[in-house]
Amino acid sequence: MRTSSRRTRGTRRTVIAVVATAALALTAAGCGGGDDDKGTPDGGGSSSGGSGSVSLPDLKGQKLEVAAVWTGPEQKNFQKVLDEFTQRTGAEVGFVPTGDNVSTFLGTKIEGGQPPDVAFLPQVGVLRQFAQKGWLKPLSSDVQAQLDKNFSTGWKDLGAYEGKQYGVYAKAANKSLVWYNTAAFENAGISEPPGTWEDFLQTAETLFESGTPPVSVGGADGWTLTDWFENVYLSQAGPEKYDQLAAHKIKWTDPSVKDALTTLAQLFGKKDLIAGGQSGALKTDFPKSVTQTFTGNPPKAAMVYEGDFVGAFIGDNTKAKVGEDAKVFPFPAVGSGKAPVVSGGDVGVALKDTKGAQALLTFLASTDAAKVWASSGGFVSPNKSLDLSAYPNEVSRSIAEGLVAAGDDFRFDMSDQAPAAFGGTAGKGEWKDLQDFLRNPSDVAGAQAKLEADAAKAYAG
Amino acid sequence: MATAATAKGPAASGGAPSARRRSVMGTRRWVAGLFLLPALVLLGALVVYPIGYTTWRSLFDKAGSGFVGLHNYASVFSDDSTLTALRNTAVWVVVAPVLATALGLVFAVLTERVSWGTAFKLVVFMPMAISMLAAGIIFRLVYEQDPARGAANAVVVGVHDTFAESSAYPGARPRPNGSLAASGGGSYTTRDAAGEGTAVGLPLIGVPAAKLPAGTADARQATAGPGVTGTVWLDFKPGGGGEPGVIDAGEKALEGVKVEAVRDGRVVASATSGTDGTFSLPASAAGAQLRLPASNFAEPYNGVDWLGPTLVTPAIIGAYLWMWAGFAMVLIAAGLAGVPRELMEAARIDGANEWQVFRRITVPLLAPVLVVVVVTLMINVMKIFDLVYIVAPDTSKDEANVLALQLYLSSFGAGNDQGVGSAIGVILLLLVVPVMVFNIRRLRREARR
Secondary structure (H helix, E strand, C coil): CCCCCCCCHHHHHHHHHHHHHHHHHHHHHCCCCCCCCCCCCCCCCCCCECCCCCCECCCCCCEEEEEECCCHHHHHHHHHHHHHHHHHHCCEEEEEECCCCHHHHHHHHHHCCCCCCEEEECCHHHHHHHHHHCCCECCCHHHHHHHHHHCCHHHHHHCEECCEECEEEEEEEECCEEEEEHHHHHHCCCCCCCCEHHHHHHHHHHHHHCCCCCEECCCCCHHHHHHHHHHHHHHHHHHHHHHHHHCCCCCCCCHHHHHHHHHHHHHHCCHHHECCHHHHHHCCCHHHHHHCCCCCCCCCCCEEECCCHHHHHHHHHCCCCECCCEEEEECCECCCCCCCCEEEEEEEEECCCCHHHHHHHHHHHCHHHHHHHHHCCCCECCCCCCCHHHCCCHHHHHHHHHHHHCCCCCEECHHHHCCHHHHCCCCCHHHHHHHHHHHCCCCHHHHHHHHHHHHHHHHHC | CHHHHHHHHHHHHHHHHHHHHHHHHCCCHHHHHHHHHHHHHHHHHHHHHHHHHHHHHCCECCCCCCECCCHHHHHHHHCHHHHHHHHHHHHHHHHHHHHHHHHHHHHHHHHCCCCCHHHHHHHHHHHHHCCHHHHHHHHHHHCCCCCCCCHHHHHHHHHHHHHCCCCCCCCCECCCCCCEEECCCCCEEECCCCCCCCEEEEEEECCCHHHCCCCCCECCCCCCCCCEEEEEEECCCCCCCCCCCCCCCCCEECCCCEEEEEECCEEEEEEECCCCCEEEECHHHCCCEEEECHHHCCCCCCCCCCCCCCCHHHHHHHHHHHHHHHHHHHHHHHHHHCCCHHHHHHHHHCCCCHHHHHHHHHHHHHHHHHHHHHHHHHHHHHCCCHHHHHHCCHHHHHHHCCHHHHHHHHHHCCCCCHHHHHHHHHHHHHHHHHHHHHHHHHHHHHHHC
């Protein structure tokens, strides 16, 4: 999730609704068993096919299904990887877009007895939840070998549950980036991107003076707000507190949360510093928050915070050129802390225990797949064996470098680690509470109380 | 679940006549049974079994393996969003059917008298041909905040702006800690009193230079003259480097800003800045503080926040009325056709005015039809889901929540807890039952008549 693929929200909702209704009817009628497992392979030769650093079995004539949230250019780029897989193994791979609410989509598919072979989960919380229910199949030794070769412990641990490896983090995201419109910065006479939160606020003030609304916040999508909070919190409270809060070992009423929200209110509370004011921000979804920053003169905003996937989105939806009209600086350090590196990613898991599924995951964990994927841009791999020259431009190279260089110091998106009811559902839990906070930034204590109440409920169940 | 419950209505009422027919015609029991079998099997599989299973499932936990008794029901009634859903469903059930019926009644009675009534009815009925989902998407657009995109706000803003003037420089303000200070209500006042013979500087920021009208002149230092003079200008040099509070070369004038001289809380003189940003006040303004009233900076009126937390449910009910008022109208119009004209004419001859005829004759005669319409709509509204799901944006989905939506979200949404979902389904069924019983009784009464 958290990718640029949230554009056709209306239509995808439709799909979910239809699928869900169908599933509802099935379960209600008590005949939810699936009976056409066409994807199940029956044996097949295991000769290693293809070239490169990974050996794959021959899967001629088999059909695989992969489900992920990506649409548009992201799906196209992923399709290239699938095509490469088909070429090497002969297996036919079909792509199923899951829509916004991945856990709901997959949940109904699994309950209905027809899961896809491989699915990409956007949240660690969902991986744990699915693993706990026994919906995930453990990875084979082939996949494990690729993981050991190419991934750092931090990334491997994120794909494991209770000591068993279930997932491959084939696609990562660096979510500590602020993208800015170079023309707006030039117009305001700002030559140096800010390095600290104070500088950041000062820059925003200068931008306002110049007549460009400084910061674009995509408040209609709750996940952008959780990402804002996480960056401030990681930098201000430090990684230990971050891990504790992510596991709900400390409460959201903790003073450190209060500090982070108060810091955030220094931006969110100033109508002038946010494009459209608070109410405008709440009606701005993520795609609009990006496009409005990079279209028009003067643009409707000068800076927009989000992850690396903004790059692909800019190239795709605006006339601005990444690297010239649109540049990026790391999220500023708050207080005495270090600049944060919050990451996200999509983890590939096997929902069916088939040879094809394991072979595809083996391929996805390999450097070969990462290379194909990286070459089309808008993609960052945590694969440390991947040569940085595989990335198509300077901006994405620097983003990837930052992510890999962080080693095990990075922290995974907190809301993605939380149970989906808290950190991954539109209009609920943390998403909703932070939207309410954006609507009324002066009520820090009220926001904390609501966050804690929702978190307590979600973590308990 | 709700759908199952509604399906039960016609089935149950259909069972009664067939039972009677057997006794009348003397058909053998097993033959009757044989003919009933397909229907019974279908009803059993699609209605009775799901109801039973849902009730059973509602007593188990999330995983479906542990028996929890009535715990799911307890958690339903302690969960904030479910309580909101319950409250909203109550609002829906009371308001939507009544309003739709009232509208339908008005439409039906009025269209009866005009020659193009059929055309009007056709237009009002047309939304019925659209699916809830499509209607939801349409109304998502209608309620869009941006007046350039949302029809509802385009109307509201259009009407508002006809009566209220827009300001010259919305959003502009002075630098903090500059010569001007906020003086409440969105106006700004100079810290010092203006002396005669010195030019006052009133620097503002926050206006994009590119948005000033083409050909805007550079700001000019006002000549110290008789009375109080000064300049209002945009104190920002494109590209940066300007000195705050000083008119640097290339900084633009702000034309048309109202400046008031205030002494002891009273406005003693006022002026408007010219093309080069300068203004001059008479000598009487000397010693007064200069104020830029809020009317210079008022944000443009942005319309109503239809889909915000407070208005979202009424707004969605509005969308529902758009769809279903036509349905009510058609049924009521059919009933109206059966009302004897003589009664109305007699009343008119007796000197009743139109309102009295409507109130004392038409409505009482139509009462049975009105009850049918209200009850049908109530059942329909009880399971409202798609409109709310589509129209309410994420930011106010919680406030727009209804039971059927909460059922879906609990069962298949983030919680994935089908125990709680089933409990909500059972509650929904229990809420529909009284309405169904009422409906069946009424049908029986009518059959007996």
